[in-house]
Amino acid sequence: MRNKPWAFDYLKSNAHLVDVEENYKGRIKEFFPKEQDLHIEIGTGMGTFITSLAARNPNINYLGIEIDKNVMIRVVEKAEALKLDNLRLVLLDANHLNDYFQVSEVDKIYLNFSDPWPKNRHAKRRLTHSTFLTSYKSILREDAIVEFKTDNRGLFEFSLMSMNEFGMTFQNINLDVHAEEPEENIRTEYEEKFSSQGHKIYWIQASF
Numbered sequence: 533m534r535n536k537p538w539a540f541d542y543l544k545s546n547a548h549l550v551d552v553e554e555n556y557k558g559r560i561k562e563f564f565p566k567e568q569d570l571h572i573e574i575g576t577g578m579g580t581f582i583t584s585l586a587a588r589n590p591n592i593n594y595l596g597i598e599i600d601k602n603v604m605i606r607v608v609e610k611a612e613a614l615k616l617d618n619l620r621l622v623l624l625d626a627n628h629l630n631d632y633f634q635v636s637e638v639d640k641i642y643l644n645f646s647d648p649w650p651k652n653r654h655a656k657r658r659l660t661h662s663t664f665l666t667s668y669k670s671i672l673r674e675d676a677i678v679e680f681k682t683d684n685r686g687l688f689e690f691s692l693m694s695m696n697e698f699g700m701t702f703q704n705i706n707l708d709v710h711a712e713e714p715e716e717n718i719r720t721e722y723e724e725k726f727s728s729q730g731h732k733i734y735w736i737q738a739s740f
């Protein structure tokens with residue numbers, strides 16, 4: 533995504549939708565008009581997934597987390613058009629989740645087509661590495677689900693092993709989501725792209 537020098541100003545002008553400077557750190561509930569369960573997506577990309585999910589489920593609060601301000605603009609545009617009370621966004625690096633959220637205040641985490649970081653020396657950057665699982669476990673309430681989708685076989689296998697070694701319980705593992713696509717599946721931008729190239733889509737639902 534091309535660098536947009538005006539990105540920060542644009543995001544700040546949408547402070548009712550996106551937390552640009554971590555103003556809601558430690559008090560995320562105050563960002564939403566209604567107090568209800570909180571589901572988060574880490575690495576929203578352009579935001580089709582989280583905006584569609586929020587439109588479908590008005591009784592759940594959704595927070596989209598994205599590190600890239602240029603990408604976040606696209607999510608804000610979608611969110612602004614939909615005017616959903618239950619959708620908010622934060623410009624945040626997932627490495628700082630523990631500072632941003634309180635313990636046990638999140639009810640579900642979605643990870644969609646996370647960057648695979650194929651080199652072994654970059655394994656710690658994968659969003660299913662044990663360091664990330666440790667922070668997910670801390671911010672999630674007990675028995676909450678982590679949902680993970682990817683087309684990347686290497687990342688999928690790494691994630692299965694990482695979650696298993698961490699002692700997580702697998703609720704569902706699907707090796708070809710689009711073969712019999714569940715009605716509730718919402719295709720992300722990357723999912724559409726890789727599926728149209730003939731890639732299989734893998735899906736894990738697991739809890740701590």
Ligand code: SAM
Nearest residue numbers: 575576577598599600625626644645720721722
């Ligand atoms: N989820 C989208 C989809 O499926 O179409 C986007 C997938 S894209 C490969 C990964 C996204 O995660 C990018 O938008 C990237 O900026 C974001 N990302 C990567 N590392 C992140 C981090 N540490 N914290 C927050 N977002 C991150």
